Amino acid sequence: xxxxxxxxxxxxxxxxxxxxxxxxxxxxxxxxxxxxxxxxxxxxxxxxxxxxxxxxxxxxxxxxxxxxxxxxxxxxxxxxxxxxxxxxxxxxxxxxxxxxxxxxxxxxxxxxxxxxxxxxxxxxxxxxxxxxxxxxxxxxxxxxxxxxxxxxxxxxxxxxxxxxxxxxxxxxxxxxxxxxxxxxxxxxxxxxxxxxxxxxxxxxxxxxxxxxxxxxxxxxxxxxxxxxxxxxxxxxxxxxxxxxxxxxxxxxxxxxxxxxxxxxxxxxxxxxxxxxxxxxxxxxxxxxxxxxxxxxxxxxxxxxxxxxxxxxxxxxxxxxxxxxxxxxxxxxxxxxxxxxxxxxxxxxxxxxxxxxxxxxxxxxxxxxxxxxxxxxxxxxxxxxxxxxxxxxxx
Amino acid sequence: xxxxxxxxxxxxxxxxxxxxxxxxxxxxxxxxxxxxxxxxxxxxxxxxxxxxxxxxxxxxxxxxxxxxxxxxxxxxxxxxxxxxxxxxxxxxxxxxxxxxxxxxxxxxxxxxxxxxxxxxxxxxxxxxxxxxxxxxxxxxxxxxxxxxxxxxxxxxxxxxxxxxxxxxxxxxxxxxxxxxxxxxxxxxxxxxxxxxxxxxxxxxxxxxxxxxxxxxxxxxxxxxxxxxxxxxxxxxxxxxxxxxxxxxxxxxxxxxxxxxxxxxxxxxxxxxxxxxxxxxxxxxxxxxxxxxxxxxxxxxxxxxxxxxxxxxxxxxxxxxxxxxxxxxxxxxxxxxxxxxxxxxxxxxxxxxxxxxxxxxxxxxxxxxxxxxxxxxxx
Numbered sequence: 150x151x152x153x154x155x156x157x158x159x160x161x162x163x164x165x166x167x168x169x170x171x172x173x174x175x176x177x178x179x180x181x182x183x184x185x186x187x188x189x190x191x192x193x194x195x196x197x198x199x200x201x202x203x204x205x206x207x208x209x210x211x212x213x214x215x216x217x218x219x220x221x222x223x224x225x226x227x228x229x230x231x232x233x234x235x236x237x238x239x240x241x242x243x244x245x246x247x248x249x250x251x252x253x254x255x256x257x258x259x260x261x262x263x264x265x266x267x268x269x270x271x272x273x274x275x276x277x278x279x280x281x282x283x284x285x286x287x288x289x290x291x292x293x294x295x296x297x298x299x300x301x302x303x304x305x306x307x308x309x310x311x312x313x314x315x316x317x318x319x320x321x322x323x324x325x326x327x328x329x330x331x332x333x334x335x336x337x338x339x340x341x342x343x344x345x346x347x348x349x350x351x352x353x354x355x356x357x358x359x360x361x362x363x364x365x366x367x368x369x370x371x372x373x374x375x376x377x378x379x380x381x382x383x384x385x386x387x388x389x390x391x392x393x394x395x396x397x398x399x400x401x402x403x404x405x406x407x408x409x410x411x412x413x414x415x416x417x418x419x420x421x422x423x424x425x426x427x428x429x430x431x432x433x434x435x436x437x438x439x440x441x442x443x444x445x446x447x448x449x450x451x452x453x454x455x456x457x458x459x460x461x462x463x464x465x466x467x468x469x470x471x472x473x474x475x476x477x478x479x480x481x482x483x484x485x486x487x488x489x490x491x492x493x494x495x496x497x498x499x500x501x502x503x504x505x506x507x508x509x510x511x512x513x514x515x516x517x518x519x520x521x522x523x524x525x526x527x528x529x530x531x532x533x534x535x536x537x538x539x540x541x542x543x
Numbered sequence: 544x545x546x547x548x549x550x551x552x553x554x555x556x557x558x559x560x561x562x563x564x565x566x567x568x569x570x571x572x573x574x575x576x577x578x579x580x581x582x583x584x585x586x587x588x589x590x591x592x593x594x595x596x597x598x599x600x601x602x603x604x605x606x607x608x609x610x611x612x613x614x615x616x617x618x619x620x621x622x623x624x625x626x627x628x629x630x631x632x633x634x635x636x637x638x639x640x641x642x643x644x645x646x647x648x649x650x651x652x653x654x655x656x657x658x659x660x661x662x663x664x665x666x667x668x669x670x671x672x673x674x675x676x677x678x679x680x681x682x683x684x685x686x687x688x689x690x691x692x693x694x695x696x697x698x699x700x701x702x703x704x705x706x707x708x709x710x711x712x713x714x715x716x717x718x719x720x721x722x723x724x725x726x727x728x729x730x731x732x733x734x735x736x737x738x739x740x741x742x743x744x745x746x747x748x749x750x751x752x753x754x755x756x757x758x759x760x761x762x763x764x765x766x767x768x769x770x771x772x773x774x775x776x777x778x779x780x781x782x783x784x785x786x787x788x789x790x791x792x793x794x795x796x797x798x799x800x801x802x803x804x805x806x807x808x809x810x811x812x813x814x815x816x817x818x819x820x821x822x823x824x825x826x827x828x829x830x831x832x833x834x835x836x837x838x839x840x841x842x843x844x845x846x847x848x849x850x851x852x853x854x855x856x857x858x859x860x861x862x863x864x865x866x867x868x869x870x871x872x873x874x875x876x877x878x879x880x881x882x883x884x885x886x887x888x889x890x891x892x893x894x895x896x897x898x899x900x901x902x903x904x905x906x907x908x909x910x911x912x913x914x915x916x917x918x919x920x921x
Contacts, residue, residue, distance in 0.1 A: 150612050152544050152845045222544075412920070432916040440839070440860040440915070447838035454546050468831055530824070537823035540830065541803055 152450065154222070161223055165230045172199050173236055181237050184358065184496045184514065190315055197239050197270040206268055207244055214252040214260065215268045221456045232402030240312065243267040243274035246390055247320040250337065254378040254386050263318075263339065277307035277321035277340070277364060278387070285531050287322070288331045288384065292366060294323040294338060296373070301325075301338065303346075303369040309525070313349050313362040316342050326381050337383035339375040346370075356517035357495055398466055399473030401446045407480040407515075408439060414487045414508060425487065434486075438479045445472050464539040467532040474522040474529060481516040488512040546841055548616065556616045558593060563624030569890055572747075575627050580705050581749035582628045591660030596634055599782075600642055604654040611782060611847045615789040615840070622793025625890070625897055627747050629663060632702035635786050637664025639779040640710050640727060644767030649729065653708065665706035665732075667697035667753050668776065675906040677712075677780065678722045678773055682755060684713035691715075691728060691765070693758045701904075703751025704741030706732050711755065716770055725772040729764040730755075746897040780905050784858050785847060788840050791865045791901050794894050795833050798876040801891065802826065805880055822879060829872045836861075836868040859915040866908035869898040 154162070173196075180192035200206040208224040210216020219227070231238070239245070248267045251259055266272035283290040292305025303323055313319065319340050326334030340347075346369040352361040378386055412435070415426040425431050452465045485492045491509025501507035523529045537543045548556065566586070575583045590596055598613050600606025607613070614635065621630060638657045641650055656662035673679035682695025693713050700709070709730045717724025730737065736758040739751045767775040803826060806817030816822055843861040846854040873895035877884035884891050902908065 150546055150548065150841065150845060151849065152842075153849075154544055426920055429916075432920050433912065436860075436863075436912055436916050436919065439919070440863050440912075441835065443842060443857070443860050444835040444839040444864055447842045448834055450544065451546050451838060451841065454544050458545070458547075468834060472831060472835065533824045533827040534820070536827045536830065537820075541823070541826055543803075543807070543817045543823050543826070 154226070158222055158226060162226050162230065165227055168203055168205070169230060169234055169236065172203065173234065178235070182511075184510070186315075186359070193237070193240060194270045194273075196236075197244075200239070201269050206239065206270075207248065209245065210248065210252065214248075214264055221453060225453050229402040232400070233406055235406050240273070242276050242311070242316075242320075243270075243272065246276060247274055247318075247339070250320070250377060250386050250390050253389065254337075258374070259339075259377070272317040273312065273315045275310050275313045275316035275319045275342075275364075277310060277319045279307065279309045281306055281308050281363070285528050287387075288335065290322055290324060290335065292321065292323050294325050294336060294371070296325070297370075299373050301336075301371045301373060301376070303338070303340065303366045303371055305366050307364045307366075308362075309352075310349075310362045310364045311360050313342070313364050314351065314359070318342060319364065320377075322383050322387055325383075332384040334381050335383040335387075336380050337377040337386045338371050339377065340366075340369065340371050344369045344371070354518060355520060356514045358514070358518070360518075399445055399449050399469040400477055401442065401449050401473065404442055404473075404476045404480050405446070407477075407484060408435075408442065410508070411435065411480065411484050411487055414484075418487060418489070431486075434483060438476065438483060441472075441479070442476055445469075445476055448472065464536050467527075467535045467539075470526065471523075471529045471532050471536075477522050478516075478519050481512070481519040484508070484512040485516045492516070548612070552613060552616050555595075555598075555613060556620060559595065559617055559620035560623070562589075562593065563620055563626065567624045567626060572625055572627065576747035581743065581747060582702075582705060587628050587663075588660045590628065590630075591658065595630075596660060597658045599634065599639065600654050600658060601650075604650055605658050606642075606654065611785055611844050614782070614786050615844055618786045618789035619793035619796075622790035622897075623797045625747070625794070625893060629665070629702035629705065631783060631786060631790075632666065632706070633657060633662075633664045635783050636666035636701070636779060637706070637708065637710055639782060640666060640766055640775060643778055644727065644772075644775040648763075649766065653729070662707045663702060663705050664708045664710070665700050665702045665751075666779075667700040667703065667709050667711045669697060669699050671696065671698055675910045676720065677776055677905075678725065679720045680712055680714045680725050681719055682711070682713045684715050684726055684728060686715075686762070687759070689762050690759050691762060693728060693730070693755045693760070695755050697753045697755070699744075700751050700753050701748060703753055704739055704749050708732060709737075709753065710766055711753070712772055712776065713755075722773040724770050725776070726769045727766040727772040727775065728760055729766055730758060730760055734758055734760065744900060746900040747893070748900065781855070781858055782847070784862055784905055785840070785843055787901050787904055788836075788843070788861050788865045791869055791898055792833075792837055792840055794898055794901075795836060795869060795872045798872050798891065798894050799826070799829050799833055802829070802876045802879050809881075816879075825875055825879070829875045832868040832871045836864050839864045856915055856918050859911040859918070862906065862911040863908050863915065866902045866911075869902060873898050 177192060177196055180188050181196060183189050197206060205217055207216040208219050208227055212218035244267060251263050278287060280290050280292060294301035294303045319342055321338045321340055322335050323338055324334055325336040328334060346367040348365040350363040351359045352363060353359050354361050412426060416424055418425040449469060452469060488509045491506040492512050494509045496510045496514060594607060595617055597605060597607045598609040598617060602608045634657060641653050668677055670681055682697060684691045684693045693711060697711060709732055711728050711730055712725055713728060714724055715726040736756040738754040738756060741749055741751045744750055806822055807815055809816050839861045843857040846857040876891050877895060880891050883889050
């Protein structure tokens with residue numbers, strides 16, 4: 150039993166660090182953390198292009214499709230180094246979601262058409278899964294696609310669609326049959342967002358930002374050639390996608406980074422003539438979280454070690470998702486406490502030097518939008534159902 | 544990076560697990576707990592024959608030369624059976640002090656009888672006022688020619704009544720709570736002036752208060768360096784904390800498994816109660832608590848065996864987590880067993896009580912969390 154990484158992995162870590170040191174600077178950091186979408190959106194594309202040029206844009210992809218061909222351990226190291234520097238993750242919809250579905254289940258034509266612009270970030274994707282009437286019960290979705298010659302005619306609505314306002318394409322689960330089980334009549338379509346009949350309705354979220362949308366489809370015509378795999382088999386492809394993400398799902402490195410930020414600010418904030426970090430009650434709250442996180446870090450490593458040894462990651466992903474998101478929310482909450490009154494400052498106000506405080510709006514944004522983490526990607530309650538069935542045999 | 548046991552460790556684990564399953568069933572355990580001494584010397588002899596008593600000791604004294612992982616493997620399995628025989632008191636505490644601090648003469652004389660099962664030992668470190676602070680020692684040891692004379696009282700001495708040999712902490716200099724000035728002495732339990740009062744704890748353990756009425760021992764019975772006993776105690780307690788956490792992990796695993804099994808068979812409203820989502824989610828929560836505690840155990844044991852800088856922090860964190868996860872898991876185990884959960888007849892409550900005692904041994908959650916906080920944030 151030991152925790153040392155293999156020498157080749159340690160050498161790899163150095164390579165990763167050297168890249169981040171040279172490619173990531175304060176300028177891109179400031180723009181990536183700017184809440185204004187007009188600044189943020191081009192910045193993330195610019196950053197993703199830098200990763201693409203280095204050949205590291207798609208850690209999970211096989212080499213033949215432009216991925217890195219890394220094993221889980223290397224992917225884990227890369228993710229950990231990225232997060233520990235506070236570098237935000239890539240936009241996942243193309244690179245982590247639809248890309249793997251296309252290279253796994255798509256035709257040669259689809260791979261050729263869609264994979265290159267995902268890799269070089271020339272095309273922006275969004276995800277059309279949830280509907281107003283289908284959340285945790287995703288298979289209850291009603292958006293229907295009716296065959297008309299070489300085309301489907303799609304009518305319905307998708308919701309919680311992140312960054313639909315920037316998207317060139319949307320991947321959708323649509324109903325092509327009402328026969329049999331509800332999972333059986335679903336197909337997986339790639340739809341051009343410029344198609345006539347698509348309407349985007351913005352949704353302002355609890356963090357006072359607009360990243361979410363409702364997307365309406367009113368008789369949108371989609372070539373049958375844009376269907377992934379077989380008709381009515383879309384559920385199978387979507388499920389494969391859900392199992393794809395298996396390392397770094399817990400976001401431990403991100404939470405550790407936030408915890409370090411909390412310690413930094415808590416040693417500067419003064420309360421009643423005493424540094425906040427020296428307050429016994431504050432220390433207790435901090436260590437409650439830190440100890441849980443120390444445990445989660447090793448739970449993560451245990452899963453990684455078992456995957457690296459050829460084990461199949463199963464319901465452990467659900468455990469990592471539940472504990473990981475609980476920890477994320479716990480650190481976000483503590484950061485809000487550190488911010489004091491300034492936690493309530495809305496974004497878009499004066500600069501920090503005028504305001505007298507530098508992290509309040511950031512704490513607010515991460516805390517408020519962070520509420521979504523236990524809801525999206527299969528709510529934590531759904532994850533518990535999965536563990537109850539798959540691990541406990543209930 | 545790997546979290547697998549070696550082939551040898553797997554064999555050791557299986558050997559203890561098989562023994563607990565075949566020769567330490569619940570009725571046997573109840574009978575031992577209710578016997579006069581609260582332990583079974585014949586079973587202890589079997590432990591010796593199976594080699595378990597030799598694990599942490601150096602090979603030159605007939606030991607196995609094992610490390611913290613080997614001890615963890617044994618303790619986890621002993622925990623599953625709520626084994627009462629004094630492995631912690633004799634092998635890890637009494638034996639640990641001799642292994643880490645004894646001089647070669649003491650080791651050659653005292654370690655082989657531990658390994659062959661003939662000597663039971665105990666470590667007397669607590670006093671009425673000391674609570675969890677090991678440095679709080681009022682018992683005195685006064686030099687008198689080539690002898691030391693010990694005077695005072697030690698309390699809640701694990702295995703204190705059954706022990707043949709005691710190691711006692713006493714003050715040779717300094718003030719009541721000073722770490723400096725504590726010394727350790729080897730005292731035969733039948734030495735003149737040793738008075739023992741035995742009593743039972745809720746987990747079935749026999750402990751004793753030991754009164755020392757001017758007990759005279761030769762200076763050669765000093766274990767480790769005079770006045771520097773605290774350091775030696777700290778090193779032994781550190782490993783004992785890991786061992787106790789491993790025992791607790793074994794107990795938590797049993798509690799979760801027994802509870803899960805029960806909810807699959809117990810029927811109410813015409814169905815197995817395990818079909819209710821309200822109960823399923825609670826069992827998922829206890830499953831996650833167990834996994835988290837186990838992860839910290841692995842973290843701490845790796846930190847200790849690799850001699851990492853933060854090993855002390857990792858062990859304090861582990862003890863905090865064991866307390867938290869333990870209370871969560873035994874609480875749910877009792878609740879999900881319904882009325883049966885609060886009976887003495889069912890084993891669930893006994894697992895709970897052992898976890899509760901573990902969580903007082905060498906400090907409770909608040910104690911360890913305060914130490915963790917001081918190391919990490921001050």
